[in-house]
Amino acid sequence: MTSKPPAAAAADEDDDYMNMTFEETPASRPKETLTQRKKRLAREAEIKGRPKSKAELAEEERKKREEALNSTTIDTSSKGFKMMAALGYKPGSALGVSRDPKNGDDRLLEPIGLEMxxxxSGIGADAEKKRKFREEVEAQQEVDKKRKVDAGEFRERQQKEREEKRMEGQAWGAMKVCERLEEEEDASGSAGDLTDAARRPTSRPLKGVNVLWRALVKQxxxxxxxxxxxxxxxQSLSRRPDYTDPDEEDEDKIALGRKTETEEVDVDLDEEDEELDEFEALEVSEKLTRLVHYLRERWNYCFWCKFKYPDKEMEGCPGLTEEDHD
Structure with missing residues (x-):
């Protein structure tokens, strides 16, 4: 009986079949029938032969473009890299001569980035759009500025018109005061040797009235x-023109306009009056100032105080203007 070699005996002792693990074999692929194989091959051939849609081609192109843009290295298999390598280019180095050697090497180590x-639109279209947009913004700002200016001018013009209207009312009031004071002076006999007919404003010729309040009498x-x-x-539509009421009094005839004589004031209403036209052409403030001064100088009357003072000193009057009486 022969004994085992020591190496074989050691190997038998190391093999422990109780603790041995076994790898699982991959599941065997089910065997396909001939018909199934033909269908699979036809389906794969159909997928390979089917042309890609525009959306799929665009998506593939986009992915390739993004991969190329995200990469800063040059493809070593491209013709451009081969041409630069023939001229001495090495990956990671720069081409050409430094433009500013004093401040260090400022050459690019990576290709210039692309902007898709x-x-x-063509080159320069963005600049044209920006220019048009800037012009539109400037035009809108100019319109807004003009609108603000117009609004300010409109308010200023309205305020000026209101002030002129108020002063015009004051001027008409001063005219009435002048007319009343003159009538009172004529009635008291301080106007000289004037007769009653001459002193009556209705019988006085229009040009005989002071130009300061002549417009009031004319109106x-x-x-x-x-x-x-x-x-x-x-009356002409309701009765005959030659009809005369025997019971009508003379005063009623004059009041109703059926008098035989025409007043002198009515005669010269349509005549030219250069003096009145010149006065009416003045500013409202100037006319009011002249009326106020005339009242003070002629009758010692202050239009703003609404009081007739006994002498020319007019003691107690604050001043000549409306602001002095505020």
Whole structure:
């Protein structure tokens, strides 16, 4: 009986079949039938032969482009890299001569980045759009500025018109005061040797009235004439023109415009009056100032105080202007 070699005996002792692990064999692929194999091959051939859609081609192109843009290295298999390598280019180094050697090497170590355009517009289209947008913004700002200026001018013009209207009312009030004071002076006999007929404002020629309040007398005469014309027109439509009421008094005939004589004021209403036209051409403030000064100098009357002082000193009057009486 022969004994085992020591190496074989040691190997038998090391093999422990109770603790041995066994790898699982991959599951065997089910065997496909001939019909299934033909269908699979036909389906794969159909997938390979089917042309890709535009969306799929665009997506593939986009992925390739992003991969290329995200990479800063040059493809060593490209013709460009081979041409630069023939000229002495090495990956990681720069080309050409440094533009500013004193401040260090400023040459690019990576290719210039690409900027893809999302639109189909040409070069310079973005600058043109920016220029147009800037012009539109500037035009809108100019319109807004002009609108603000116009609004300010409109408010200023309205305020000026209100002030002129207020001063015009004050001027008409001063005219009435001048007319009243002169009538009182004429009635008291301080106007000289004037007769009663000459002192009556209705019998005085229009140009004989002071130009300061002549417009007031003229406007009153025009209104009276228009009233008589309207009344005569109404009477001509309701009665015969030659009809005369025997019971009508003379005062009623004069009041209703059926008098035989025409007043001198009515005669010269349509005549030219250069003096009145020149006065009416003045600013409202200037006319009011002249009226106020005339009242003070002629009758010692302050238009702003609404009081007639006994002497020219007018003691107690604050001043000549409306602001002095505030």
């Amino acid at each position: 355009r999302d639109t189909r 009153r005469a025009i209104n009276e004439r228009d009233r008589r014309i309207r009344y005569d027109l109404h």
